[in-house]
Amino acid sequence: MASVLRLLLIEDDEGDAVIVEDLLYESETAVEMIWVRTLKEAVAALDRAKPDCVLLDLHLPDAQEFSGLTAVRAAAPESAIVVLTGMAETHSGLAAVAAGAQDYLVKGRLDPQWLGRAIQYAVQRKQVETAAAQLQASLLRAEEQARLERGLLPRPRVDTDTVSVEPRYRPGREFAALGGDFYDVVQTADGAVHAVIGDVSGHGATEAALGVCLRVAWRSLVLAGLTGVRLVELLEELLVTERENADTFVTLVQVTLPPDRATARTVRAGHHGLLLRDPVGGVSYVQTKGGLALGLFPGEGDWVEDVVALSDGCRLVLFTDGLFEGLISPGDRRLDLDGLLTLARAHGHRQEFIDALIEGAEAASAGYGGLEDDVAVIEIGWRG
Incomplete structure (x- = not known):
């Protein structure tokens, strides 16, 4: 009929x-x-x-x-x-x-x-x-998303003969709304290696554009010679100026590897800690000293620079919360940091450690909606 x-x-x-x-x-x-x-x-x-x-x-x-x-x-x-x-x-x-x-x-x-x-x-x-x-309209949105992703995901600026960098970015489930995860790695003239990974609250083109803005500003400030807490303070000033919503905030962790290769200096703003992987595959979770997320209470972040001791051949792994927030059982049970650490230790010996870590997190949440948020991961370390 x-x-x-x-x-x-x-x-x-x-x-x-x-x-x-x-x-x-x-x-x-x-x-x-x-x-x-x-x-x-x-x-x-x-x-x-x-x-x-x-x-x-x-x-x-x-x-x-x-x-x-x-x-x-x-x-x-x-x-x-x-x-x-x-x-x-x-x-x-x-x-x-x-x-x-x-x-x-x-x-x-x-x-x-x-x-x-x-x-x-x-x-x-x-x-x-x-x-x-x-x-x-869909094609135009896809082109816009691709442009934003290229801005969020830069080419690390390092001497690859002395520094190893393994970045990964995985968009959220079904390429849903583009998030504001961003990262960058830069080596300055003194040989030090600087890395940042961050997450703008919310999802969508506005948050992604703000992530690009912060990433480019971070790289510019590093190349201008700024590091540590002062750099994070300037990023917060920029965020407060550029954000459209006063509730928007940013979590990030910033790491500097001095040329002596013995330590890593970190500034953590509302972000979780990082993973430390040794040459034989051992993995530990490091929760450095930290302060509030950027933009949460402007001017009251109370950030400090902490120092992490590095043994020969250790590699640092920075990641956003999309990696461990996937549901792994009925209800609201998530992988969380404990589950992520268990996964990391199971795959710590693998050469493709980052890929195995992301695949493990995806597999753990596969039956419960998958990884809905964007995932950004960087593994950095000295060669030799």
Whole structure:
């Protein structure tokens, strides 16, 4: 059984309205018609329900030229529109199609089959136009996301002969809303290696753009010679200036590896700790001293720089909370840091440690929605 098309007829002439109704009755098209006389009544009807098609007389008491067409398109953007013109107004019908209608019909030349087919074709044409517009919008969003991801995920600027860097970024489940996870690694002229990983609260293009802004600012400040707590203070000032919502905050951990290779200096702002992996595969969790997230209480972060001792061949692993926040059982039980550490120790001996860690977290939450948040991970260490 064919589906019934919902039709709104906007026609001030009762005789013409009766003719249309009779023709539809004789056609093979299943139509449920509502008739209104004025544009005002039509807008009210469109507020209540959106029809599949609108038959619109171009000459209404309260509409001139194409004002009626413009109003109907605004009130029902997903409805097909077929305009009705007089015998001598073919040019008006063509102009209406150019202005956004799907088709036009001349009143004196209507017959049942022609009218029915015109309505069906107009509805199909509108559906194709809508699908094409949605596809184009989807492609544009994908391009925007790709540009933002490229900004979030930079190329580490290091001497690869002396420094090993393994970055990974995994978008959230089903490429949902792009998050604000960001990272960067830079080696300065004195040989020191600086790394940061952070997470902007929330998801979406705004948060992602803010993450790009902070990452670029961090790299610029490092190359200008700033490190430690002062650098984090300046990032908070930038965040407060650039954020659109006063509730937006950022967690991050910043690490500096001096050329002596014996220590790592860290500043932690509302972020969790990091993993330390030794050359034989042992993994430990290091919770350094820290302060509040950036932007939570501006000017009251109380950040400090902490020092972590490094043995020969140790590698530091920085990560965002998407790695351990996946559900692993019914209810609200998550992998959490303890579960992540267990996974890390099970894979600590593997050469592809970062990939194995992410795959393990995904597998643990596979039956309960997967990793919904973005995941960013960096493993850094000295070569030799």
